[in-house]
Amino acid sequence: MEQKTYLSIDIGSQRTRAWLFQQREGYYQLAGSATAQTTVSAGQDVRAGVRHALLQLQQTSGIQLLDTDQHLIQGLQGVAGTGITVSAGYPLRTALIGVSSDLSLASLRRLVDLFYTDVVLELDLQDELNPTAQLEKLIQSDADLYVIAGGTDGGSYQPVRAALENMRIVYQSLPRVIRPQVVYAGNSDLAEEARAELEAGPDFHLAGNIHPRLGVETLSAAWQAMLEAFAALRRQQLRGLEELEQECNATVLPTAFAMSRIVRLIDRIHSNGKGTLALDVGSSSTTVLAAHGDEFIGSINRPEISSRTGEETCRWSSLPIDVETASIYMLNKRLHPAFLPDTLEDLAIEHAWTRVRLQAALQHTQEIFPNFAYHPEQGLFAPYEPILLSGESLIRVPAAQQSLLIALDGLRPHGITTFTLDERQLMAALGALAELEPLLAVQMIDAGAFVNLGTVITAESTQHASTSLLTLEVDREEAGREKLEVRKGTLKRIETPQDQRTRIYLSPSEFTDVGMGYVGLGGWVTVPGSKVGVVIDGRGRPLELPQDAEQRSQTIYNWLWELGG
Amino acid sequence: MSMQTLQIGCNQQIYRSFTLPLSGTVLVRIGQEVAAGDPIAEVRMPARFQVFDVVNNFKINPRHIDRYIERLVGEPVKAGDIIAQKSGIIARIFRAPEDGMVVAIRDGKITLALGEKVVQALAAFPGTVVEIIAEQGAVVATQGALLQGVWGNGLNVSGLLTRWGEEAGTEKEDGIAGKIVVVDHCASRAQLNRYMAQQPAGIVFGSILPQVLPELERADIPTMVLVGFGELPIDPISSQMLKQMQGQTVALNATSPDPLEGTHPELILPGRAQFTEELFPTEELLKIGRRVRLLGKPYAGSVGTIIELPEQPEMFASGLVMEAVVVQREDGQVIRVPRANIVVLIE
Numbered sequence: 014m015e016q017k018t019y020l021s022i023d024i025g026s027q028r029t030r031a032w033l034f035q036q037r038e039g040y041y042q043l044a045g046s047a048t049a050q051t052t053v054s055a056g057q058d059v060r061a062g063v064r065h066a067l068l069q070l071q072q073t074s075g076i077q078l079l080d081t082d083q084h085l086i087q088g089l090q091g092v093a094g095t096g097i098t099v100s101a102g103y104p105l106r107t108a109l110i111g112v113s114s115d116l117s118l119a120s121l122r123r124l125v126d127l128f129y130t131d132v133v134l135e136l137d138l139q140d141e142l143n144p145t146a147q148l149e150k151l152i153q154s155d156a157d158l159y160v161i162a163g164g165t166d167g168g169s170y171q172p173v174r175a176a177l178e179n180m181r182i183v184y185q186s187l188p189r190v191i192r193p194q195v196v197y198a199g200n201s202d203l204a205e206e207a208r209a210e211l212e213a214g215p216d217f218h219l220a221g222n223i224h225p226r227l228g229v230e231t232l233s234a235a236w237q238a239m240l241e242a243f244a245a246l247r248r249q250q251l252r253g254l255e256e257l258e259q260e261c262n263a264t265v266l267p268t269a270f271a272m273s274r275i276v277r278l279i280d281r282i283h284s285n286g287k288g289t290l291a292l293d294v295g296s297s298s299t300t301v302l303a304a305h306g307d308e309f310i311g312s313i314n315r316p317e318i319s320s321r322t323g324e325e326t327c328r329w330s331s332l333p334i335d336v337e338t339a340s341i342y343m344l345n346k347r348l349h350p351a352f353l354p355d356t357l358e359d360l361a362i363e364h365a366w367t368r369v370r371l372q373a374a375l376q377h378t379q380e381i382f383p384n385f386a387y388h389p390e391q392g393l394f395a396p397y398e399p400i401l402l403s404g405e406s407l408i409r410v411p412a413a414q415q416s417l418l419i420a421l422d423g424l425r426p427h428g429i430t431t432f433t434l435d436e437r438q439l440m441a442a443l444g445a446l447a448e449l450e451p452l453l454a455v456q457m458i459d460a461g462a463f464v465n466l467g468t469v470i471t472a473e474s475t476q477h478a479s480t481s482l483l484t485l486e487v488d489r490e491e492a493g494r495e496k497l498e499v500r501k502g503t504l505k506r507i508e509t510p511q512d513q514r515t516r517i518y519l520s521p522s523e524f525t526d527v528g529m530g531y532v533g534l535g536g537w538v539t540v541p542g543s544k545v546g547v548v549i550d551g552r553g554r555p556l557e558l559p560q561d562a563e564q565r566s567q568t569i570y571n572w573l574w575e576l577g578g
Numbered sequence: 579m580s581m582q583t584l585q586i587g588c589n590q591q592i593y594r595s596f597t598l599p600l601s602g603t604v605l606v607r608i609g610q611e612v613a614a615g616d617p618i619a620e621v622r623m624p625a626r627f628q629v630f631d632v633v634n635n636f637k638i639n640p641r642h643i644d645r646y647i648e649r650l651v652g653e654p655v656k657a658g659d660i661i662a663q664k665s666g667i668i669a670r671i672f673r674a675p676e677d678g679m680v681v682a683i684r685d686g687k688i689t690l691a692l693g694e695k696v697v698q699a700l701a702a703f704p705g706t707v708v709e710i711i712a713e714q715g716a717v718v719a720t721q722g723a724l725l726q727g728v729w730g731n732g733l734n735v736s737g738l739l740t741r742w743g744e745e746a747g748t749e750k751e752d753g754i755a756g757k758i759v760v761v762d763h764c765a766s767r768a769q770l771n772r773y774m775a776q777q778p779a780g781i782v783f784g785s786i787l788p789q790v791l792p793e794l795e796r797a798d799i800p801t802m803v804l805v806g807f808g809e810l811p812i813d814p815i816s817s818q819m820l821k822q823m824q825g826q827t828v829a830l831n832a833t834s835p836d837p838l839e840g841t842h843p844e845l846i847l848p849g850r851a852q853f854t855e856e857l858f859p860t861e862e863l864l865k866i867g868r869r870v871r872l873l874g875k876p877y878a879g880s881v882g883t884i885i886e887l888p889e890q891p892e893m894f895a896s897g898l899v900m901e902a903v904v905v906q907r908e909d910g911q912v913i914r915v916p917r918a919n920i921v922v923l924i925e
Contacts, residue, residue: 026837026838053838054837054838054839101838102838103838144629144687145628147629148627148629148689149627155599174685175685178682178684178685178687178689179629179689181682182627182681182682182689186623186624186681186691187600187623188600188601188602188621188623188713189601190597190599190600190601190713190714323788337787337789340788340807341787341788341807341808344788344806344807345806345807345808345873345878348806348807349582349919349921350837351918352874352918352919353898353900353916353918353919354874354896354898355874355896355898355900355915355916355919356874356876356894356896357896358875359874359875359896360896360897360898409898410898411896411897411898411899412897
């Protein structure tokens with residue numbers, strides 16, 4: 014191969030994907046992508062799914078990737094580098110050990126959530142002083158991963174030191190089939206003693222102190238150690254993963270972490286004073302990633318199925334359904350995660366459930382990151398632009414308008430923002446390669462890797478329903494100007510040509526806030542071309558849905574109709 | 579393209595591994611015949627731990643702690659043995675509350691591992707051990723009739739299989755006690771309580787409604803669902819298999835479905851063992867002639883045969899464009915459904 018070529022592989026719970034990027038005339042382009050079923054169940058080797066995907070990728074791209082022995086061709090004649098990401102596998106059973114619930118344990122919750130963990134124990138060393146009880150709790154947790162923090166550098170470390178002895182007994186006494194991993198992210202003064210005390214060899218991962226000084230939290234100081242622990246556990250759990258890493262000369266990353274690199278990169282590229290938000294809704298989990306300067310928020314939420322979820326799903330359905338029907342759909346979907354809606358009723362349930370999963374994920378993010386500024390009724394207050402949508406549940410929809418409306422109803426943003434769509438699911442692929450070839454991600458994003466879905470302007474007013482919220486004037490250049498009025502409780506769409514910018518003048522009433530800084534303040538907004546166009550959301554916050562089920566579903570249906578979906 | 583599969587049929591080669599969550603001792607050998615419930619492997623571990631703070635309880639100087647501790651790390655102790663003592667006018671003694679071992683002495687504290695608990699991996703059905711998994715367990719094989727379902731509550735049992743209903747005369751109070759009973763559908767908790775009250779050994783439901791699920795998750799009776807959630811009929815293939823098993827002793831292995839482990843809950847009627855060397859089923863490819871169970875409405879739960887695999891994706895009523903499969907149902911009706919919405923039945 015004359016051109017530099019990079020390969021990215023993502024092993025998901027259902028599908029294994031592979032993407033090939035090739036540099037042509039100095040610019041990276043997507044040379045092809047392929048999907049195969051993931052092979053992780055008993056007796057299966059993840060490499061079988063990867064091999065299927067690579068064989069398909071060879072066909073679609075026309076680029077030889079495997080030699081006659083089905084091994085990846087690397088170096089000058091093959092791929093220059095490979096990135097591997099994994100979201101398949103059980104959530105990692107995780108025990109958090111910290112010196113207080115408000116400080117170190119709260120920080121640890123924020124740290125581990127991005128690494129596909131399920132927190133099974135939180136040990137507050139200030140609360141639980143009895144060492145016997147501590148030890149029993151640690152043993153009963155049956156954790157795969159122990160993450161320890163506590164104490165600022167130079168500060169007191171006695172409670173953590175006492176807990177380390179118990180940790181050593183747990184690590185050394187229980188003959189686990191999967192060797193547990195330990196991450197130490199506490200007082201640096203105790204770090205080397207912790208390593209020596211635990212005698213865990215390569216299963217001990219030393220991180221920087223996530224609380225180096227009082228009032229300072231640096232979660233990124235522990236990312237590398239968390240990545241090492243994640244990779245060590247997944248290698249033990251997923252057959253063939255270690256061999257795949259060796260064959261590709263790569264180290265596996267959590268898919269969500271790889272995606273977070275792209276969110277942070279976009280945030281650096283778009284210096285508009287707002288943050289960047291990404292939402293990835295898949296069948297088994299919803300990932301929320303937000304970056305704004307040095308601040309980063311990352312969480313993963315697994316959907317629960319309960320009568321409350323069933324009721325909420327009915328509430329958001331565009332067809333009238335009952336709780337039992339919604340629950341049956343959700344439970345059967347859990348049994349058959351690959352199931353796709355093939356009737357209008359199933360599609361209505363799927364889309365309603367996606368809204369509910371989004372809201373649950375945002376609520377979960379708010380619980381662990383109190384500065385996220387999401388309110389379950391009022392929606393997301395923090396300004397983010399762009400908002401990137403990804404994942405099967407948001408991508409696999411019959412029309413782009415449906416993706417936008419689902420995201421809008423899930424998020425209920427305020428002010429003005431732009432939604433983009435990761436149609437080709439490139440976020441994880443680019444993130445996995447970002448360290449190997451930073452130029453690749455930058456060039457792909459510049460070249461429009463993500464599709465512009467639409468711009469949303471939320472118009473809010475305390476006035477009663479049906480009053481005029483604002484008038485707007487759309488300047489379509491050659492096609493002339495068009496005037497429109499938006500009333501409270503409605504949703505309005507303005508089509509914009511895909512390949513040109515459109516200028517819109519917003520004239521809000523004295524009580525309407527359109528996100529220009531003050532209530533009643535308007536002005537010109539220039540928007541890029543997009544799939545859906547500009548959506549003026551005058552429905553208000555909170556979004557009020559009729560009590561009557563028939564009327565409610567008709568209202569949701571009408572909103573979709575208004576967007577042209 | 580590989581698909582979701584379920585195994586249903588007679589003379590199936592059934593291989594299942596039974597393993598411990600911790601490293602332990604394997605109790606069986608290759609070729610050994612095991613019965614349902616026999617231990618395959620076990621690990622013995624302390625029942626509990628106790629940490630005793632010598633310095634604070636004895637009120638002594640930590641530098642002189644060695645004078646007061648009578649045991650070494652790793653030393654076994656018997657109940658009542660003195661572990662540490664401080665003599666004087668008011669003597670203080672710490673004795674082992676039960677048999678165990680000293681596992682740590684550090685920073686003025688002694689940690690004892692006390693008692694013993696045994697964790698075992700048990701065989702869920704009778705068969706022959708064909709592979710040993712070092713320190714974890716073994717693969718047990720049998721040949722017989724197999725009927726896999728979609729949901730189980732994680733328990734298992736062996737017993738006589740009977741069908742609930744007037745024909746079988748099992749509605750009498752003593753009809754299903756101690757047996758594994760097959761019930762077509764369960765729509766309410768009241769209905770479930772009626773079955774449970776008669777103390778069956780296990781229950782196999784064709785389908786259930788969601789409101790029954792929380793009760794089943796908590797139930798201590800092994801329970802499995804064959805087809806899914808909703809009011810779904812038991813398909814003719816499964817019905818036929820249940821008929822063959824009726825009145826015989828079967829193993830109900832109601833394991834929770836786990837896509838990562840590739841496990842399904844199942845009913846096994848063991849037959850004469852004839853084994854091949856192949857330990858795991860090869861990938862089942864989607865192909866014409868395969869029998870499938872349909873998942874989507876309005877055909878959910880019914881079965882048919884694949885008669886065509888269109889190459890081009892097709893648009894369905896939902897508006898989604900998906901890879902399709904053409905299936906002829908048992909009643910002769912020919913339908914097109916998404917490939918993602920079928921389960922291949924391996925007969």
